[in-house]
Amino acid sequence: MLLRVLPWLVGMVVLIAGLAIGIALGRLDAARKLSDARSRTIAELAVVHAELDGVMKEALSGAEGIVHLVQYQGDIPQELFDAMAEQIIRNHPQIKNIAYAPGNVITRLYPLSSNEKALGLDYRAIPEQWRTVERAMTSGVPVLSGPVPLVQGGSAVIVRAPVVLSSTGTSGRSGYWGVISIVGDIDRILVDGGVTSSTSLRIGVRGKDGEGAAGGLVGGDARVFAHDPVVTKLGVPGGEWTLAAIPIDGWPRLAIIDSQYFLAALANSLLLALLAAMLVARHRQLHERHGLLETESQERQRAERALRDSKNTLQAIVDNAPALMYMFDLEGRLLLCNRPFESMVGRSSDELLGRTREEFLPTHIARQHQANDHKVLELGRMCEFEETGLDAHGVHTYLTTKCPLHDESGHAIAVIGMSTDITQRKASEDALRLASTVLECTADGVVVTDPAGLIVATNPAFTEITGYAADEVRGKRPSILKSSRHEADFYQALWSSITTAGDWQGEIWNRRKSGEIFPEWLTISAVRNADGSICNFVGVFSDISAIKRSQEDLERLAHFDPLTALPNRVLFQDRMQHAIDRGGRYQHKIGVLLLDLDGFKTINDSLGHPVGDQLLQLVAARLNTCVRIEDTVARLGGDEFAVILSELSEGTDAVEVIRRILSVIQAPFQMTGGNGMVTTSIGVAVYPDDGDSVTELIRNADAAMYEAKGAGRNTYRFYQRSMTQEAQSRLHLENALRRAIEKREFEVWFQPQFSLADGAYLGAEALIRWRDPERGLIPPIEFIPLAERSGLIIPIGEQVLEMVGEAARRWLDAGLNVGRLGVNVAGPQIERSDFVAVLRRVTSQWNLPPSVLEIEITETVIMENPDHGRKVLNEIQALGITTAIDDFGTGYSSLAYLKKLPIDTIKLDRAFVKDVPDHPWDVAISRAVIALSHNLGFKVIAEGIETEAQRHFLHDEGCDEGQGYLFARPMPVQDFETWLRARATPPAATVGSQRAVSDRPSAS
Secondary structure, X not given: OHHHHHHHHHHHHHHHHXXXXXXXXXXXXXXXXXXXXXXXXXXXXXXXXXXXXXHHHHHHOOOHHHHHHHHHHOOOOHHHHHHHHHHHHHHOOOEEEEEEEEOOEOOEEEOOOOOHHHOOOXXXXXXXXXXXXXXXXXXXXXXXXEEEEOOOOOEEEEEEEEEEEXXXXXXXXXXXXXXXXXXXXXXXXXXXXXXXXXXXXXXXXXXXXXXXXXXXXXXXXXXXHHOOOEEEEXXXXXXXXXXXXEXXXXXXXXXXXXXXXXXXXXXXXXXXXXXXXXXXXXXXXXHHHHHHHHHHHHHHHHHHHHHHHHHHHHHHHHHOOXXXXXXXXXXXXXXXXXXXXXXXXXXXXXXXXXXXXXXXXXXXXXXXXXXXXXXXXXXXXXXXXXXXXXXXXXXXXXEEEEEEEEOOOOOEEEEEEEEEEOHHHHHHHHHHHHHHHHHHHOOOEEEEEOOOOOEEEEOHHHHHHHOOOHHHHOOOOHHHHEOOOOOHHHHHHHHHHHHHHXXXXXXXXXXXXXXXXXXXEEEEEEEEOOOOOEEEEEEEEEEOHHHHHHHHHHHHHHHEOOOOOOEOHHHHHHHHHHHHHXXXXXXXXXXXXXXXXXXXXXXXXXXXHHHHXXXXXXXXXXXXXXXXXXXXXXXXXXOEEEEEEEEEOOHHHHHHHHHHHHHHHHOOEEEOOEXXXXXXXXXXXXXXXXXXXXXXXXXXXXXXXXXXXXXXXXXXEEOOHHHHHHHXXXXXXXXXXXXXXXXXXXXXXXXXXXXXXXXXXXXXXXXXXXXXOOOEXXXXXXXXXXXXXXXXXHHHHHHHHHHHHHHHHHHHHOOOOOOEXXXXXXXXXXXXXXXXXXXXXXXXXXXXXXXXXXXXXXXXXXXHOHHHHHHHHHHHHHOOOEEEEEEEOOOOOOHHHHOOOXXXXXXXXXXXXXXXXXXXXXHHHHHHHHHHHHHOOOEEEEOOOOOHHHHHHHHHOOOOEEOOOOOOOOEOHHHHHHHHHHHHOOOOOOOHXXXXXXXXXXXX
């Protein structure tokens, strides 16, 4: 029944759907027409807006000239006002009149005719008008008012233009003056602006007093605002108007039945309903015929599905088997394989079937498999083999079972194989064998117990470490090794860790069979079954006795000096911090002594380092005898020692210990190479007076030691705050010296030297000067000592040599008599640099003859390391350059050693020259030095000759040469060159002609 009425039901549904679509289209058509009408209205209203805006601006801006004139002049004559107003109204017919209201009271009006009632009007008396006047006065800009009723009758819109007098005008006044009111004909404005004259729109304007949509009606059709009008806003002075418009005939209204879209949709719906009914009827006939065919097809599909399911089940069994399954014919071609086989080869069955092994397996593997196939065919039965396979992860080992496949007649037609991957099992067997070997050969002891803690196995290392054989401990507990060195809590924590975390690791002391207690590093692990229960405990341990001894040795090396066994710098600072903490807690003072051995370097260099090391050990032993058990003696490095004196009441309590140290150190030392003597300089800093930290106390004690050395050595100094300032000054000076080296701020000055016999010029001594950019010229006495201590004298000395070489080369090229130029060399240049190599380089660079240079070395430098000094002097003389001993007599020369030195000249120091011939001691010393030098074959040159009496005395005593202010002062390079050139012009000068007058002596 349902199938018969179904075509009519479908037709009705299609018809209803068509009617719904037609109604929707009709409504859309009506909406479109309304939208078109609104768009046209908006466009036409925009034209009216523009016209009205133009009319308003033209009509109401005409009086701006009057406003500007009043602002500038303060007032205008009646005649001028009338003339200007007449011209404005003539040009702008929308303006009815113009009012002139100073002080907000109308005094003038044009035209006056018919407007006489407005004269004398005070805006403040009319609230409706005063409100807009007040707004204009407050804001300072024009404000539109109205429409408002006029006193003289009628209504109009009025622009209130406030006038503010300009301070730069001719009136000389400033401030608010009043208003100029421009009265506009509102009806004329609306007509000219197209509001009331439009033929296509009904327009209404709202916005009285410029209040926009909130204001009252200005003009036009007030009913427009109630019919969903198109709205726009027009800006007017001090506010805005709202313009609303609708078409002259109102908005279009369209019935759905009138829409052509609705009618077209209705016709199409009737046609589609008829077609749908016909199609459904045809479909019903086809459905009945299809039902018969589908029944036959389902029966056939059930049969095919049963066959396919059977085949898929068999294939799934084969593909999901855990082993490789395959079949090859008698010629070695693959007939069947499963997915594991495909995975092993790395190809799909479609690529493999029908191919021989050589086409997808390495040759040696293919031959192995084929040989096993032949063996199965020969024997005619199932066989097992171990075969090799190769996949993407590498080589695998397979346990393969193969058997022949026979046809109905019993002939073999193929070989079926199944291969199980036993690679992991083989690896596990190999790993077990390896583990067994490692267990037997490892140096660590291994003990295995059952869950009850009874020993079941040990390895040979266990026996070697503990002394117990395996049979002696099997079945016993590991507690037979217990040393009783650990408390019960230790073992409880051990087993707690094993039961909760599964293992324990740490250091433990056990006892060997011999009774010896030894440390071991032990790891105990619980071994669990597959069900998680513990089946064994395994302990692995190693004897760490040697490691313990090494740690003790390392600890000793880290905190003690290996040579003297005294605490080193690290332990010294640690103990010092501890002493500071205790001193702060118990209000004790602490003395920190820094000691530096005087003369140690001489012994170390002359007698050798082994003797120097022995001396340091003897010094350490003597220092320990001078202090209490609670005090600390440490070696900080080299020949520097330190002492911590704890629990002092006053800092001066350290003096007794210091004197004892000075006394024991200066006593002779008996050493393998002979006797030796040294002294020590001591710097003292006291906690908390001189610092409250380790670093500060050490720094201050070091500054005090520096002062002790400067005071002549073999003494001590307590720290003074001025020492820090001096140390900072030295640091500043050292930094300045480094800058001076980099920027080459040093100069060389030359002081001539003469023969005392005939006054002939013989040469000059090169003297260094430092021209600092801030301090000016600095004499050498201020920076040479620090340069020598810091090692900066080495690069400074090289610069001096280079400057002397350059100047000498220039003077020789100019044909000047340079003579012999003496260059002073300091100790560090001899000891810590290859001075001879530098000298050789300079003479080669400037191509200087050896006779031009003479190297001057102080006797102190020579005597500090006589062997090295003699070696350097020999190398200098080997270059053909002469040598001289400078400042002779001021040091501690050994006359016996002096005669062995390769020197040419002795320079008598100015200290012995300045008081001759008046002081008998200086006379005796000078006479002895001159006589001794001549007897040893040396020339003698005296320094610092400043008087004629000194020259006569030295000449009479046989002194060969001299230099000093009596002859010439030191001169810069250019001045000295000028001096040389001046001497080269006249005949040879005499001593007297070369003298320079000096008011007072000065260090060279």
